[in-house]
Amino acid sequence: MPKRSLAVQLDRAIEAMLVALQPEPEPNTSAALAQLMPTARALRDLPRSDFKSALKSDLQRRTTMNEATAPAPQSSRTVHFRRPGFNNIAPYILVNGAPKFMEFLVSAFEATEGIRVPRPDGSIMHAEVRIGDSVIELAEANEQYPPRPMTTHLYVPDSDATYARALRAGASSIHAPTDDHPSGDRWGAVRDQFGNVWYIATPKGWEPGAEGLRAVQPYLHLRDAHNMIPFVEAAFGAEALGVHKSPEGHVLHATLSIANSTFEIDEAHGEFQPTPGYLHVYVADTDAVYAQAVRSGATGVTPPNDAPYGDRAAAVKDPFGNTWFLATYLGTGQP
Amino acid sequence: MVVRRSAQKTAPQGADERLLVQAAQSDPAKFDALYELHFERVYYFLARRVHDRATAEDLTSEVFHKALANLATYQWRGAPFAAWLFRIASNALADQYKRASREQSSDNAQNPDEHPDFSSPDLESIDYHARLFRLVDHLPAVQCQVIRERFVEQRSIREIADRLNKTEGAIKQLQFRALQTLRAQMEGGHA
Numbered sequence: 318m319p320k321r322s323l324a325v326q327l328d329r330a331i332e333a334m335l336v337a338l339q340p341e342p343e344p345n346t347s348a349a350l351a352q353l354m355p356t357a358r359a360l361r362d363l364p365r366s367d368f369k370s371a372l373k374s375d376l377q378r379r380t381t382m383n384e385a386t387a388p389a390p391q392s393s394r395t396v397h398f399r400r401p402g403f404n405n406i407a408p409y410i411l412v413n414g415a416p417k418f419m420e421f422l423v424s425a426f427e428a429t430e431g432i433r434v435p436r437p438d439g440s441i442m443h444a445e446v447r448i449g450d451s452v453i454e455l456a457e458a459n460e461q462y463p464p465r466p467m468t469t470h471l472y473v474p475d476s477d478a479t480y481a482r483a484l485r486a487g488a489s490s491i492h493a494p495t496d497d498h499p500s501g502d503r504w505g506a507v508r509d510q511f512g513n514v515w516y517i518a519t520p521k522g523w524e525p526g527a528e529g530l531r532a533v534q535p536y537l538h539l540r541d542a543h544n545m546i547p548f549v550e551a552a553f554g555a556e557a558l559g560v561h562k563s564p565e566g567h568v569l570h571a572t573l574s575i576a577n578s579t580f581e582i583d584e585a586h587g588e589f590q591p592t593p594g595y596l597h598v599y600v601a602d603t604d605a606v607y608a609q610a611v612r613s614g615a616t617g618v619t620p621p622n623d624a625p626y627g628d629r630a631a632a633v634k635d636p637f638g639n640t641w642f643l644a645t646y647l648g649t650g651q652p
Numbered sequence: 653m654v655v656r657r658s659a660q661k662t663a664p665q666g667a668d669e670r671l672l673v674q675a676a677q678s679d680p681a682k683f684d685a686l687y688e689l690h691f692e693r694v695y696y697f698l699a700r701r702v703h704d705r706a707t708a709e710d711l712t713s714e715v716f717h718k719a720l721a722n723l724a725t726y727q728w729r730g731a732p733f734a735a736w737l738f739r740i741a742s743n744a745l746a747d748q749y750k751r752a753s754r755e756q757s758s759d760n761a762q763n764p765d766e767h768p769d770f771s772s773p774d775l776e777s778i779d780y781h782a783r784l785f786r787l788v789d790h791l792p793a794v795q796c797q798v799i800r801e802r803f804v805e806q807r808s809i810r811e812i813a814d815r816l817n818k819t820e821g822a823i824k825q826l827q828f829r830a831l832q833t834l835r836a837q838m839e840g841g842h843a
Contacts, residue, residue, distance in 0.1 A: 324821075324828035328809060331827070335806055353828075356835045359784050360803040362699040366789070368709050369691055375713070376687060376720055380680040612709045 326350050331357050371611040374620050378604040403452055406578035408535045409595035409642060410467050411458040412511040415441035418455060421509055422446050424486035426471060426479060428453070449473075449532025454597055462640075466512030467594035468536040470581055476519040480505040483515065491588075496521070500570075514589070531578055535596055538585040539637050542568035545582050548635060549573055551613035553598065553606060575600075593638030603645040607631040610641070623647070670728050683720050686733065691716075692782035694737050697773050701745055711748060715741045738773045780838070787837050795830035798823055 327350055334357060412418045422428040423446070431445035431452065440457040447453075448471065458464035473479045476494040484490060487510050494505035494517065502518040509515065516536060539545055543566060549555035553575050560571040567584040575598060585591050600606040604621045611617050615633035618640060624630040629645040676683040694715050699708040718740050726736060788799055797816065801807045809827075813820045 324824040327828050327831065328824045331802065332809075335803075353831045353835055356784065356831050356838065357803075359781055360788070360799065360834075362696055362708075362781060363785055363788060363800070363803050364692065364695045364699070364712075365705075365709075365804050366800065368712075369695075372691075372713050372716060373684065373687055376683060376716055377681070379717075379720065380683060608713070612706065612713065614706075 323347070323349060327353060327357075330354060334358060334361070365611070367611045367615075367617040370620060371608040371617060375604050375608040378621065403599055403646075404450070404531055404578040405576040405599050406535060406580055407452045407454050407597045408467055408469055408533065409454040409456070409597045410465075410469075410511075410513060411456050411462050411595060412464050412513075413458050414511065415444065415455055415457040418509075418511055419444060419446060421486050421488075421511075422448070422453065422455075425483035425488060425507075425509070426473070426515075427482075451531050451533035453533055462595070464511070465594045466514070466592050468514040468516070468538060468589070468592065470516040470518065470534040470536045472518055472520060472530050472532050472534075474519065476503045476505050476517045479517050480507065483507045483509070483517065488515070494519075512592075534578075535580040535594070537580065537582045537594070537637070537639065538589045538591055539568075539582055540585050540591055542571070542582050542584045545635070545637060546571060546573065548614055549575070552610035552615055552633075552635070553600070553641075554609075591637065593640070595640045595642065597642045597644065599644050599646065601645065603629040603631050603643045606643050607633060610635075610643070615641070669733050673723075673726065673728060673733055677723055677726070680720065680723065683723065686719075687716060690734055690737055692785045693734055693778050694741055696778055696781040696785070697738055697741055698745065702748070707748065711741065711744045714744045718744070734775075784834060784838055787834055791830050791833060795826050795833070798826045799830050802827060 326347070330350060334354075410418070419428075419430060419433075419441070423430065426448050428446035428448045431447055432443065433441060433445075434443040436442045436457070441455070443454065443456050445452050445454050453469070456462070471479070480490075480494050484507065488507035491506035491508055491514065494503050496503055498504035498518075500518065502521050504516065504518045506517065507515050514536075520530065537545070543562070546555075546557050546560065546568075550557065555573045555575045558572040558574050558579065561569045563569055563584075568582060570581065570583050572579050572581050580596070583589075607617070607621050610633045615635050618632035618634050619630070621629060621631040621643075624644075627647055629647055631643045632640055633643065634640050672682075672685050672689075676686055691712075695708060695712045698711045698715070699705070702708050702711065715737060719737055722740075726733075788796055790796075791799065794816070798812060801812045801815065802809075807815070809820045809823050813823045816823065818826075
């Protein structure tokens with residue numbers, strides 16, 4: 318029997334085994350195939366390599382932190398784990414043409430420039446701008462991290478004025494601010510020259526809570542968005558603050574919080590399709606969260622390491638394709 | 653193909669293992685060596701009993717964290733170190749079952765037939781699976797990826813073909829060759 322045919326037969330048997338958990342080979346399988354099936358069956362319990370390395374990293378971290386005999390991997394950094402001036406979540410936007418993108422953010426949203434780390438060729442390796450009480454990070458896209466347009470929800474004092482500034486700065490209108498948005502807020506939307514979508518909203522008829530309202534909130538349009546909620550709860554300890562679903566179970570809108578910040582999700586629809594992006598999340602213990610995220614279904618991208626800029630850093634990719642840069646600030650500055 | 657030595661890790665016997673344990677007791681950073689030796693065994697022991705990857709991972713994590721935390725109290729009595737790990741794993745399994753039963757009871761949906769297998773570990777089967785799991789990492793990279801995507805991620809041949817930019821037929825061939833290699837190596841031959 319030709320090998321290709323055997324390969325096809327083998328795959329049929331494996332498919333049946335994986336789908337139906339059928340423990341026995343098909344009755345008509347050849348002897349050669351039957352010899353391979355015990356190996357295939359044994360592979361059903363193959364552990365994830367990401368899990369093995371994440372747990373190893375977690376255990377190593379405990380030993381190097383002299384926490385080996387502690388009863389559980391509890392974090393000892395509950396106060397200073399956020400870089401000063403940062404909230405728990407910041408969008409990290411990679412574009413082609415980062416200097417011009419910074420100019421746009423300053424002109425359109427009255428962002429103030431923070432750190433700018435240039436490469437020798439003048440391109441931006443990393444930069445931060447502040448909008449209100451929040452930070453947006455950005456960098457020139459590269460081969461490892463290609464450009465990914467993102468959607469961001471801005472809360473501003475006057476959505477009409479901000480919308481007009483954004484258009485003057487080169488954005489195109491998706492829709493002008495209106496009071497008819499389902500959120501009840503005065504809400505407009507623009508798309509910048511780099512493909513990013515900006516929802517520009519001013520709260521109406523409600524007051525932010527005691528902690529105030531973050532000016533910048535990442536907004537993820539997702540396919541099967543309802544699956545994101547248990548994932549971020551398990552991976553990052555997120556909390557669902559409000560989930561509105563259609564009768565069919567689609568997430569019309571949900572707000573999720575991680576410590577002092579929130580981000581929003583909904584089911585992808587119309588022109589608002591998934592655009593997996595990058596999110597920077599400060600957590601109390603990068604190693605523990607990395608391990609937990611991988612256990613929860615994320616894929617490890619960069620294992621925890623002491624980054625040269627002073628954070629304990631790691632990266633994982635969620636099942637929707639978004640990359641989460643995890644970080645724990647190791648400095649001593651006040652958050 | 654020559655099987656790399658590290659893929660053939662078997663539990664060290666007697667004095668060797670005792671030295672590894674003593675080294676880790678003196679310096680917890682050396683717990684790594686014990687982890688590398690026993691990870692696949694502990695994982696498989698639990699995975700066969702809970703039939704759920706997430707639970708198996710949670711319990712495996714719990715076992716190694718407990719082992720690391722309690723290593724100083726471990727006393728060598730001649731039994732393999734793995735036996736101590738399996739005892740921690742059995743306790744973790746029992747605790748997990750009690751927690752799950754309580755939750756199910758509160759939902760009034762308990763199924764008394766659904767309980768994990770608390771029987772003693774089948775050491776031969778555990779060693780067989782642990783060795784097989786390690787051999788996967790020593791396959792040619794693309795075969796290793798196909799096996800992981802197919803059996804761990806449970807992706808379809810079409811999905812894997814799309815991800816690797818290959819034809820479905822090529823993926824089936826890679827899967828076939830990988831299984832042939834693994835089987836040959838498990839039987840001590842050469843593939």
